[in-house]
Amino acid sequence: MRPTSACLAPGFLKRSLDEFKRLSNFALKLEGIRSPSKPFPLIHFNQPEDLERCKRMSDKDIGGYSTANFDYHPVTQTEPSHVRFHGTISTQLPHNQPHIQRTGYAGWRTLDRGSTIFGKSLWDVTMYNFLAIQFKSDGRKYFVNVQTESIVPTDIHQHLLHSKTPGDWETILIKWNEFVRTNHGQVVEPQREMLTQKVRTVGISLIDRIPGPYDLSISKIWATNATSEDEFLNSAPVPQLQSSQNDLKNITRKDSGFGEGSRQKIT
Known part of the structure; x- marks a missing residue:
């Protein structure tokens, strides 16, 4: 052979x-x-090459006018190394494409990690209670997205990325069981438990369809049990626990067509 x-x-x-x-x-x-006490890194923006592990997305991919920039910034005395995700949201529809009826979104996610001798490379975060994110927000309504090896490939589990101190660095902890199953930006039923043993990608999107600039910086995303041995939490701003009060089912949402493959027709 x-x-x-x-x-x-x-x-x-x-x-x-x-x-x-x-x-x-x-x-x-x-x-x-x-339960493991150490952090489990998913994506850390420690060097410029880390940007190559991610994919940018926006309605520009289907002819829209929203922009999505992804810039690396090294560590300084006042800030950790991070990526700056920024641009402008536009709801202007593309010309001569009547089948495109919704625009106004942008986002990014990690790339699929490829195969190994053991099979497809996936993250198993079953033994961890939280997803942790160190970020600096402009206060807009961003969503954290998690893709798994779901039966429905376009399913995305989402949670609101709520900033309590816009303009300053902060850390949040999100319980895995508080993510909500969505498809193309809409909550779907029945809700299924996330396959935390088969996580494909993580990312962040802006799908509120409000025209104007946006600016979000991300230093790192990791799985954790929030123990004293988590050096990422120890060196980060005091973490804030995101509660179920931010349940996506209670948030008024606008269908942007954002997903693994953008939906171009309204059915």
Whole structure:
């Protein structure tokens, strides 16, 4: 049996080695028996190359006029290293494309992580209680998006990214079971429990369709049990727990067509 070119690719071998190390540490530390105390990084913007692990999206992909910029900023005396997600939201419809009836959204997400010798590379956050995000917001209504290996590929689990101190760095903790299942920006029923053992991507979107500039900085996103051994929490601003009061079912939403593949027709 001869290995395929994909199996011989450097990225495949590195991912396989990283996954082997992760599984080995998991077994040696008995983390399947007790809750892990260390943080589990999902995306950290520590260097410019980290931007290559993400994908920008906006209605510009279907002919709209919203913009989405993704700029890296190194660590300074007053700020952590981070990415600045910024641009302008426009609800102007593209010309000569009558099938496009809604625009006004922008977002980003991590890329799919590819395959390893152990199979498709996914995040297993089952043993963690929270998703943590260190960010600085302009106060607009952003949403945190989590994609899993769902039966419906366009399903996205969402939670409001609520800023209590716009313009300043802050850290939030979101319980995994408080994410709400959506499809193309709309809450759908029945609600299903998130497959936290098969997380594909994480990201953030702005889908309120309010024209004007936006500006959001993100330093890191990780899974945590919020223990004293979480060095990310220890070095970050005092974390705020996002409560179920921000349930998406109680938020007035506007269908933007934002999803894995933008919906271009109203059915």
